[in-house]
Amino acid sequence: MIFLYAFLVGGGICVIGQIMMDVFKLTPAHVVATFVVLGAALDVFGIYDRLIDFAGAGATVPITSFGHSLLHGAMSEGHDHGYLGIAMGIFKLTSAGITSAILFGFIIALIFKPKG
Amino acid sequence: MLNDPKNYKENVAAYQPKIPYFKNCLNAFLVGGFICVIGQGIQTFFMYVLHFSKQSAGNPTVATLILISALMTGFGVYDKIAKFAGAGTIVPVTGFANSITSSALEHKSEGIVLGIATNLFQLAGEVIVFGVVSAAVLGVLRLFIEQLM
Numbered sequence: 001m002i003f004l005y006a007f008l009v010g011g012g013i014c015v016i017g018q019i020m021m022d023v024f025k026l027t028p029a030h031v032v033a034t035f036v037v038l039g040a041a042l043d044v045f046g047i048y049d050r051l052i053d054f055a056g057a058g059a060t061v062p063i064t065s066f067g068h069s070l071l072h073g074a075m076s077e078g079h080d081h082g083y084l085g086i087a088m089g090i091f092k093l094t095s096a097g098i099t100s101a102i103l104f105g106f107i108i109a110l111i112f113k114p115k116g
Numbered sequence: 117m118l119n120d121p122k123n124y125k126e127n128v129a130a131y132q133p134k135i136p137y138f139k140n141c142l143n144a145f146l147v148g149g150f151i152c153v154i155g156q157g158i159q160t161f162f163m164y165v166l167h168f169s170k171q172s173a174g175n176p177t178v179a180t181l182i183l184i185s186a187l188m189t190g191f192g193v194y195d196k197i198a199k200f201a202g203a204g205t206i207v208p209v210t211g212f213a214n215s216i217t218s219s220a221l222e223h224k225s226e227g228i229v230l231g232i233a234t235n236l237f238q239l240a241g242e243v244i245v246f247g248v249v250s251a252a253v254l255g256v257l258r259l260f261i262e263q264l265m
Contacts, residue, residue, distance in 0.1 A: 010152025
């Protein structure tokens with residue numbers, strides 16, 4: 001069942017992005033930036049966590065979850081160390097994503113030739 | 117009055133390509149949903165085969181998806197799907213990996229240091245900037261409110 005919800009929610013988030021691009025004429029960069037801020041904003045009241053419980057990867061795979069996990073990491077350290085903790089913990093949960101993106105991006109750019 | 121500059125927008129509208137709104141949305145829905153289903157499959161694998169918890173399985177899932185989409189970008193497959201799927205390939209985290217890999221590949225001819233390394237975050241930098249700024253501001257606000265209560 002979680003697979004169906006992942007499909008519907010993940011697809012739905014992408015449709016919102018497509019509408020922002022087609023109807024409001026935003027560039028992909030603007031759409032992605034909006035989604036990241038939106039993900040962080042939705043996390044403030046714990047709404048995004050409920051969406052993750054409901055849809056699994058349908059909520060963790062779209063880029064909105066990046067903003068959500070940035071704030072999550074910041075808050076978990078913030079509760080232990082106060083305001084300084086926010087800076088200490090902001091990349092705590094997204095570390096794997098950013099590390100792998102840099103690592104694989106670099107290696108693949110070394111190996112492959114540009115296409116098109 | 118085709119040459120009337122005041123009505124430029126109206127005159128030019130007839131010559132602009134019509135956007136197939138419904139078709140674009142359907143493609144984005146199907147491809148975006150499909151990427152999330154693959155993500156769910158990887159997450160389930162990490163949870164039941166490698167015994168990650170539901171919370172900690174998200175990290176390796178995202179890393180695996182990034183590896184797959186970076187490879188697909190290297191082979192030139194991702195861009196072909198992106199032409200068809202629009203936001204369906206931009207919004208998932210795979211689009212983030214695609215923008216990093218493709219801008220690095222594009223500038224490869226300028227060398228490893230000045231080409232690949234400096235251009236790695238050319239497109240993806242905005243995601244990190246907006247993410248960190250919004251998370252820091254909201255985090256400070258939330259901590260402040262929690263301390264008041």
